Amino acid sequence: MRRVTAATPALAVLAACASQPAEAHAFGQRYDLPLPLDYFLAGGAAVVLLSFVIAVVVLRPASERSWRWAIPSPPRWFRATIGTILAALGVFLFLLVLVAGYFGNQEPSENIATVLVWVLWWIGLMLLTALIGNAWPRLDPWSTIWNHTRSWMGRTVEAPAEMSPPWGAWPAVVMYFVYAWLELASEFGELPRDLALLVLLYSMGAWAAMALFGENRWSAGADPFGRVFSLFGRFAPFGRGTDGRLALRLPGAGLLGNHPRALGEIAFVLLVLATVTFDGLSETPPWNSAVEWLAHSPSLHPVLLWLGDFDIDVLMTAKTLGLLLTALVFFAVFVAVCRLSALIGGGVSGSQAMRAFALSFLPIAIAYHAAHYLSYLLLAGQLAIPLASDPFGWGWDLFGTGGRTIDLSVISMKTVWYIAVVAIVIGHVVSVTLAHIEALRLFPTRRAALLSQLPMLVLMVAFTSTSLWILSQPIVQEAG
Amino acid sequence: MGTTRAAALILPVTVMLTALLLSATARTAERHFELSIHDGKLAESAPTYRVSQGDEVVLELSSDRNLELHLHGYSLTFELKAGVPATWRFAVPSSGRFPLAVHDHGGRHGHAPLLYLEVHPG
Numbered sequence: 001m002r003r004v005t006a007a008t009p010a011l012a013v014l015a016a017c018a019s020q021p022a023e024a025h026a027f028g029q030r031y032d033l034p035l036p037l038d039y040f041l042a043g044g045a046a047v048v049l050l051s052f053v054i055a056v057v058v059l060r061p062a063s064e065r066s067w068r069w070a071i072p073s074p075p076r077w078f079r080a081t082i083g084t085i086l087a088a089l090g091v092f093l094f095l096l097v098l099v100a101g102y103f104g105n106q107e108p109s110e111n112i113a114t115v116l117v118w119v120l121w122w123i124g125l126m127l128l129t130a131l132i133g134n135a136w137p138r139l140d141p142w143s144t145i146w147n148h149t150r151s152w153m154g155r156t157v158e159a160p161a162e163m164s165p166p167w168g169a170w171p172a173v174v175m176y177f178v179y180a181w182l183e184l185a186s187e188f189g190e191l192p193r194d195l196a197l198l199v200l201l202y203s204m205g206a207w208a209a210m211a212l213f214g215e216n217r218w219s220a221g222a223d224p225f226g227r228v229f230s231l232f233g234r235f236a237p238f239g240r241g242t243d244g245r246l247a248l249r250l251p252g253a254g255l256l257g258n259h260p261r262a263l264g265e266i267a268f269v270l271l272v273l274a275t276v277t278f279d280g281l282s283e284t285p286p287w288n289s290a291v292e293w294l295a296h297s298p299s300l301h302p303v304l305l306w307l308g309d310f311d312i313d314v315l316m317t318a319k320t321l322g323l324l325l326t327a328l329v330f331f332a333v334f335v336a337v338c339r340l341s342a343l344i345g346g347g348v349s350g351s352q353a354m355r356a357f358a359l360s361f362l363p364i365a366i367a368y369h370a371a372h373y374l375s376y377l378l379l380a381g382q383l384a385i386p387l388a389s390d391p392f393g394w395g396w397d398l399f400g401t402g403g404r405t406i407d408l409s410v411i412s413m414k415t416v417w418y419i420a421v422v423a424i425v426i427g428h429v430v431s432v433t434l435a436h437i438e439a440l441r442l443f444p445t446r447r448a449a450l451l452s453q454l455p456m457l458v459l460m461v462a463f464t465s466t467s468l469w470i471l472s473q474p475i476v477q478e479a480g
Numbered sequence: 481m482g483t484t485r486a487a488a489l490i491l492p493v494t495v496m497l498t499a500l501l502l503s504a505t506a507r508t509a510e511r512h513f514e515l516s517i518h519d520g521k522l523a524e525s526a527p528t529y530r531v532s533q534g535d536e537v538v539l540e541l542s543s544d545r546n547l548e549l550h551l552h553g554y555s556l557t558f559e560l561k562a563g564v565p566a567t568w569r570f571a572v573p574s575s576g577r578f579p580l581a582v583h584d585h586g587g588r589h590g591h592a593p594l595l596y597l598e599v600h601p602g
Contacts, residue, residue: 031553031576408553408574414601
């Protein structure tokens with residue numbers, strides 16, 4: 001009896017945690033209106049219709065066109081100058097994040113560190129990478145600092161790694177999961193000082209790995225950010241082909257061929273898809289109800305109380321489980337559909353199909369990412385204007401923009417809806433087309449290729465519809 | 481007889497004109513909502529109020545505690561004294577879904593939003 005009475009107030013606290021969660025992303029409150037039903041239906045209908053059009057009409061057998069056109073390389077001095085400017089910018093912003101994070105104002109919206117990392121870098125640069133091209137290898141401050149330090153110390157630049165990194169892409173998978181967890185579940189990176197600490201810890205890890213395995217192997221294998229930017233960059237219209245030459249290509253064409261080989265690389269792609277989806281999923285009303293249910297479920301009380309002792313609340317537990325579960329479900333469904341596809345097509349193993357089709361899903365995720373974050377980027381991104389004048393939140397006014405506030409009228413929700421639906425339909429079309437081209441290359445006959453695409457098509461329609469559905473839900477955030 | 485016929489003619493015309501006028505002014509309508517706040521909360525948990533872009537929102541407020549209300553996005557704040565009914569009136573020219581939150585006296589956050597205001601494009 002005693003134990004029960006002792007537990008009751010604690011349970012009340014737990015329940016309160018679920019309905020009144022701590023504030024998340026207070027500096028970047030989202031103001032999106034849910035996608036109206038007619039937009040949702042129009043988008044869904046277009047997706048289904050276009051899928052069949054692509055499946056039946058568009059593709060000719062053995063279409064081996066590369067959909068890319070070489071563009072003349074700018075002169076060497078020009079590339080070198082741009083490279084130096086980007087590298088210097090990367091290092092400058094990296095140091096700015098550390099200094100502002102440690103010494104600046106600890107209100108997230110009044111410190112440039114949080115806005116720079118969570119809004120401009122993670123969402124803004126990611127979208128630019130997908131829509132234009134990948135500049136991250138030049139911007140990457142960790143590589144720049146490492147390489148310069150080495151050359152100052154008189155070491156020769158190391159030879160390119162001849163073999164793949166020791167654990168393949170798995171370190172990147174683990175680090176990306178931890179990063180996604182920090183961003184989506186823990187809220188630990190909200191406070192500028194915590195964020196600076198995380199960046200510093202990551203830096204030490206990255207440099208230790210570079211010292212042990214070499215910068216090349218780190219960049220090519222274990223570096224989670226290099227990997228995710230390179231994935232998004234392969235969608236972009238500007239990029240380097242396998243021959244290393246700059247080319248203009250149709251969006252998504254860069255995702256053809258050059259498949260992820262090892263299981264870890266495939267797992268990384270699926271983890272990226274899963275985190276992008278979970279990010280939106282965890283702001284929907286049904287998710288909120290699931291958290292409420294979790295908080296009030298009698299069988300989970302002892303576990304939740306025990307976790308509460310470690311300062312882990314219901315919301316964080318739910319988000320951790322949700323993130324893990326989403327990633328596992330994505331992986332399991334993908335494996336199952338690839339096996340089915342290989343079985344129907346015939347003559348190909350399930351793992352061959354997994355390698356061929358893993359990247360085909362990326363356009364849907366990129367389109368969803370763009371649709372989900374467009375208005376957030378345009379509104380929360382405006383915080384950079386006053387913060388450019390006052391990066392530490394100390395009341396400076398370097399460029400005379402210190403007092404600027406967010407202007408809500410820069411984009412209308414109607415425009416956001418149009419762009420969201422159009423982006424998602426385009427992303428879906430690109431994904432389905434990529435998978436069909438891959439299938440035509442993979443399977444011996446055209447008939448086998450088309451049949452193999454039936455389960456893939458169902459999965460893609462499901463993935464796209466889920467994305468549209470999430471956009472049609474009101475965003476339930478833990479507002480402050 | 482003449483008066484009845486005249487009335488039969490004039491009345492519908494007047495009604496139609498009034499309806500027309502009303503629908504024309506409906507674009508910038510005043511939207512009234514009554515909020516009685518107890519212990520920093522409404523009876524219903526975080527309801528969503530829908531209005532149209534360009535409307536004027538009028539909140540008839542009462543609270544049993546001193547509160548500061550904050551409309552996110554628009555960054556509007558309103559001081560509410562315990563037991564003193566007050567009217568908070570503001571225009572909503574931009575579309576979006578905006579949380580209205582209660583801040584206690586340190587100006588600190590920490591509550592779920594009181595309500596969501598959805599401003600739909602016209």
